Amino acid sequence: MRYLPLTPRDRTEMLKSIGVKAVDDLYVSVPKEAKLSALIDLPAHQGEIEVEKALTLMAQKNHPAANGPFFLGAGCYNHHIPATVDHLIQRSEFLTSYTPYQPEISQGTLTAIFEFQTIIANLTGMDIANASMYDGATATAEAALMAKRVTGRANIHIHGALHPQYREVIETYIRNYSDVSVKTSAPDANAACVIVQTPDFHGEPQALAALRKQCDESGALLVVVVNEILSLGLLPAPVEADIVAGEAQSIGVPMSFGGPHLGFFACRKQYLRQMPGRLCGETVDKDGRRSFVLTLSTREQHIRREKATSNICTNQGLFALAFTIHMSLLGEIGFKKLARLNHERACLLADRLSKVKNIKLPNKSFFNEFVVELPVSAAQTVKELAAKGIIAGYPLAGNKLLVAATEMTSEADIEVLAGALEKLSATARTKEVA
Amino acid sequence: MTVSELDKGRGLNVEENLLFEKGTNGACGVDLPEPKNTPLRTGFAARDYVGLPEVSEPQVMRHFVRLSKLNYAIDSGLYPLGSCTMKHNPRLNEKVSRLPGFAGIHPLQPEGTIQGALEVIYTVQQWLAKLSGLPHVTLNPAAGAHGEFAGIMVIHRAHEAKGKVRKTVLIPDSAHGTNPATAAACGYETKTIPSTKDGTVDVDAFKSMLNDDVAALMLTNPNTCGLFEPRVKEIADVLHKAGAYFYCDGANFNALVGRIRPADFGVDVMHFNLHKTFSTPHGGGGPGCGPIAVSAELAPYLPVPKIVKEKDAYKLVTEDKDSIGRLKGFNGQFGMAVRALAYMMSHGSDGLRQVAEDAVLNANYILSQLRDQYHVPFPGHCMHECLLTDKLQKDKGVTTNDIAKTLIEYGIHPMTVYFPLVVQGAMLIEPTETETKASLDHFIAVMKMIAEQTIAGNSAALQNNPVSSPRRRLDEVQAARNPVLKWTAKDTAA
Numbered sequence: 032m033r034y035l036p037l038t039p040r041d042r043t044e045m046l047k048s049i050g051v052k053a054v055d056d057l058y059v060s061v062p063k064e065a066k067l068s069a070l071i072d073l074p075a076h077q078g079e080i081e082v083e084k085a086l087t088l089m090a091q092k093n094h095p096a097a098n099g100p101f102f103l104g105a106g107c108y109n110h111h112i113p114a115t116v117d118h119l120i121q122r123s124e125f126l127t128s129y130t131p132y133q134p135e136i137s138q139g140t141l142t143a144i145f146e147f148q149t150i151i152a153n154l155t156g157m158d159i160a161n162a163s164m165y166d167g168a169t170a171t172a173e174a175a176l177m178a179k180r181v182t183g184r185a186n187i188h189i190h191g192a193l194h195p196q197y198r199e200v201i202e203t204y205i206r207n208y209s210d211v212s213v214k215t216s217a218p219d220a221n222a223a224c225v226i227v228q229t230p231d232f233h234g235e236p237q238a239l240a241a242l243r244k245q246c247d248e249s250g251a252l253l254v255v256v257v258n259e260i261l262s263l264g265l266l267p268a269p270v271e272a273d274i275v276a277g278e279a280q281s282i283g284v285p286m287s288f289g290g291p292h293l294g295f296f297a298c299r300k301q302y303l304r305q306m307p308g309r310l311c312g313e314t315v316d317k318d319g320r321r322s323f324v325l326t327l328s329t330r331e332q333h334i335r336r337e338k339a340t341s342n343i344c345t346n347q348g349l350f351a352l353a354f355t356i357h358m359s360l361l362g363e364i365g366f367k368k369l370a371r372l373n374h375e376r377a378c379l380l381a382d383r384l385s386k387v388k389n390i391k392l393p394n395k396s397f398f399n400e401f402v403v404e405l406p407v408s409a410a411q412t413v414k415e416l417a418a419k420g421i422i423a424g425y426p427l428a429g430n431k432l433l434v435a436a437t438e439m440t441s442e443a444d445i446e447v448l449a450g451a452l453e454k455l456s457a458t459a460r461t462k463e464v465a
Numbered sequence: 466m467t468v469s470e471l472d473k474g475r476g477l478n479v480e481e482n483l484l485f486e487k488g489t490n491g492a493c494g495v496d497l498p499e500p501k502n503t504p505l506r507t508g509f510a511a512r513d514y515v516g517l518p519e520v521s522e523p524q525v526m527r528h529f530v531r532l533s534k535l536n537y538a539i540d541s542g543l544y545p546l547g548s549c550t551m552k553h554n555p556r557l558n559e560k561v562s563r564l565p566g567f568a569g570i571h572p573l574q575p576e577g578t579i580q581g582a583l584e585v586i587y588t589v590q591q592w593l594a595k596l597s598g599l600p601h602v603t604l605n606p607a608a609g610a611h612g613e614f615a616g617i618m619v620i621h622r623a624h625e626a627k628g629k630v631r632k633t634v635l636i637p638d639s640a641h642g643t644n645p646a647t648a649a650a651c652g653y654e655t656k657t658i659p660s661t662k663d664g665t666v667d668v669d670a671f672k673s674m675l676n677d678d679v680a681a682l683m684l685t686n687p688n689t690c691g692l693f694e695p696r697v698k699e700i701a702d703v704l705h706k707a708g709a710y711f712y713c714d715g716a717n718f719n720a721l722v723g724r725i726r727p728a729d730f731g732v733d734v735m736h737f738n739l740h741k742t743f744s745t746p747h748g749g750g751g752p753g754c755g756p757i758a759v760s761a762e763l764a765p766y767l768p769v770p771k772i773v774k775e776k777d778a779y780k781l782v783t784e785d786k787d788s789i790g791r792l793k794g795f796n797g798q799f800g801m802a803v804r805a806l807a808y809m810m811s812h813g814s815d816g817l818r819q820v821a822e823d824a825v826l827n828a829n830y831i832l833s834q835l836r837d838q839y840h841v842p843f844p845g846h847c848m849h850e851c852l853l854t855d856k857l858q859k860d861k862g863v864t865t866n867d868i869a870k871t872l873i874e875y876g877i878h879p880m881t882v883y884f885p886l887v888v889q890g891a892m893l894i895e896p897t898e899t900e901t902k903a904s905l906d907h908f909i910a911v912m913k914m915i916a917e918q919t920i921a922g923n924s925a926a927l928q929n930n931p932v933s934s935p936r937r938r939l940d941e942v943q944a945a946r947n948p949v950l951k952w953t954a955k956d957t958a959a
Contacts, residue, residue, distance in 0.1 A: 070723070093566040163751070
């Protein structure tokens with residue numbers, strides 16, 4: 032077995048040093064009925080060639096975005112990742128290190144986390160950000176729980192179109208708290224927070240001033256959710272928020288069937304001690320040199336146990352690094368340019384689709400994603416177009432289809448989608464006439 | 466204090482400023498088409514300033530390569546962190562996870578276009594079911610702690626279905642901090658079971674704490690003292706008789722994989738850490754992946770989405786009234802499942818069994834060689850990790866922390882220190898199966914040298930370590946007292 036370095040001779044020598052005859056003698060405290068004498072009924076070991084072949088065959092049964100026109104978004108976006116990003120995150124020193132508990136020999140990871148926290152804070156307009164969360168949905172649920180701790184109030188108010196899966200995750204996280212419920216009304220005296228997504232699930236960017244006022248009047252926290260983080264290169268920073276949580280997969284992280292992605296969490300500094308997750312801070316070493324270290328861990332599970340702010344331990348370290356590298360490549364100029372390009376591709380898509388007969392575009396505004404009202408069922412359309420190699424978007428209820436464009440979307444792709452929808456629309460009309 | 470222009474390191478030892486300190490000179494590390502600056506349809510004016518560095522691709526490459534040189538990694542040496550299972554991370558796993566058919570697919574694509582991805586998840590579920598003896602598995606949880614959350618929620622749901630929600634979860638004092646944090650997050654009160662002087666659960670105390678308000682026991686087995694709980698079957702039996710469930714924290718599954726199935730010692734729910742036992746890389750703090758396996762009785766309550774196989778097609782079930790609901794966006798940490806599958810297929814049933822045996826052998830070898838120099842708090846053999854303390858060194862002023870920092874000076878990553886909490890000055894050493902005997906012998910020699918230096922009265926030198934690492938000991942008090950959590954232009958000026 033290529034990954035196991037001990038030789039039979041090593042094993043014999045080591046058993047002798049330990050003073051036992053066989054490895055089984057080391058398992059003395061295991062009850063007999065729990066010890067398997069035979070191998071478990073699973074395939075035997077295989078070489079690299081066989082494993083690679085088998086997994087390649089499985090991969091080939093999927094239809095990746097690069098294979099054709101692709102307009103699916105809904106919280107996970109098809110963006111380009113520069114080659115440098117994947118090269119750097121595969122450096123052994125980043126890929127195969129643990130959470131940086133020994134800062135003397137982990138300054139690489141710690142410095143990158145500090146840069147990540149700085150970028151997230153700057154993007155969101157918040158004072159502080161943590162070292163990452165699992166994904167946008169769990170970051171949002173953690174924000175709701177933090178608002179509950181900060182305010183001592185029970186209810187979670189959701190304003191407008193929050194990603195439905197984010198709402199489901201919030202409901203899972205609170206299901207054992209009998210006093211907490213999710214509401215969609217305006218906040219009142221028992222509101223812990225108002226959660227608003229921008230751009231919302233239908234792609235509509237949200238104005239936050241009125242919600243800020245409602246929160247100030249009711250004493251609730253304003254939680255702003257951003258799940259297309261690239262939008263922050265064109266839209267204003269959500270500075271009205273108390274907490275900004277969301278998903279940063281768009282920068283440096285492959286779609287990878289929904290995970291691993293990259294949750295982020297930022298807030299105002301007065302809530303620092305109620306934050307979930309890891310934080311990296313600046314300090315000095317014995318020689319007075321600037322250094323970075325995990326800090327404020329008295330909020331965390333390994334110190335506070337049942338009184339911790341969250342049970343989170345391992346987070347998305349490597350993808351926080353990927354994000355930081357990609358953001359560094361983009362920088363001030365590239366990030367804003369990429370955001371604008373995305374918007375312009377979405378404008379092109381909107382202009383072309385608005386020329387298809389019987390199609391309506393209900394959005395008042397959008398960043399890189401919007402709703403299309405088709406003359407036929409959206410779910411059916413998605414299925415039919417998939418058979419033609421077009422991933423058309425995310426079917427909402429009825430005839431509504433959510434479509435996204437990114438820098439990867441070409442004018443030719445847009446033409447293919449528009450053409451296919453024209454055909455469908457015409458067929459639908461023929462059927463209606465008949 | 467930032468790095469001066471004259472001192473960016475000596476030899477191959479680097480010093481590196483933050484990227485934010487490289488100036489804003491209008492450089493950019495990507496070439497994108499020029500926007501046409503058509504009128505915006507966002508409803509807002511364009512944002513004019515974000516606050517990001519302006520650097521070219523070579524600068525970014527050099528910055529992060531230089532940073533990487535400040536890190537220790539499993540690829541560069543022994544990383545014996547107890548309960549963390551820092552084993553070799555095969556690059557085949559990385560390669561297959563990057564195939565376009567895996568990395569380039571969207572979680573909401575039509576089912577017909579993602580059959581291969583569903584096959585991966587289904588196959589990993591089957592492997593984990595066979596290895597645990599628990600028939601139903603979900604890959605949705607994002608990490609070990611998230612798996613604990615899923616498992617305890619499932620147990621809560623099961624009691625709910627029986628008509629009585631219980632209020633308490635029992636947890637040994639040697640448990641990982643995530644266990645009580647999870648139970649609390651699920652709305653439970655926690656009660657702590659003491660350990661005996663042998664480092665295992667005090668079964669009498671456990672029995673006296675058991676009543677019809679106890680929902681579950683969360684037990685790590687092998688436990689965090691590196692010992693297999695000898696009375697685990699009895700514990701499971703009385704627990705079940707009281708109508709409670711047995712949650713097993715699977716962080717230490719590396720001692721058992723392919724050799725012992727937790728279902729056979731009475732477990733109802735367990736989580737796996739794919740980033741421990743199944744070699745997916747730790748990545749400096751994630752991503753992990755924390756699947757759970759459950760008994761048939763608990764299967765209805767597993768989180769959505771669930772994957773079912775109908776004839777030759779796989780389907781995703783997203784709505785299920787019995788389920789605890791959705792834990793995470795989309796379909797778990799799929800990319801980690803691909804890597805773990807490559808690992809499992811490479812080892813096979815025979816190789817995985819050898820993994821457990823070699824891991825246990827390596828830990829016992831270290832224990833046998835250091836018994837005379839270090840205090841061993843518990844009798845007998847250990848499982849895949851061994852526990853020592855600083856009791857014999859402390860009188861001379863050398864603590865566990867000094868031993869850890871001296872290992873750094875000698876180019877070895879320290880073991881887990883001051884955990885488990887039940888032992889003073891704990892040093893928990895988990896070498897894993899992917900170390901050579903020579904590597905273990907080197908570690909043993911350095912540990913022996915530290916013990917000898919202590920006896921020789923060289924405490925001051927040990928207390929001063931490390932001196933050759935990129936940084937010496939850090940002022941952690943200052944970091945917490947005056948938190949600086951992001952870079953601002955002002956910091957550099959000062």
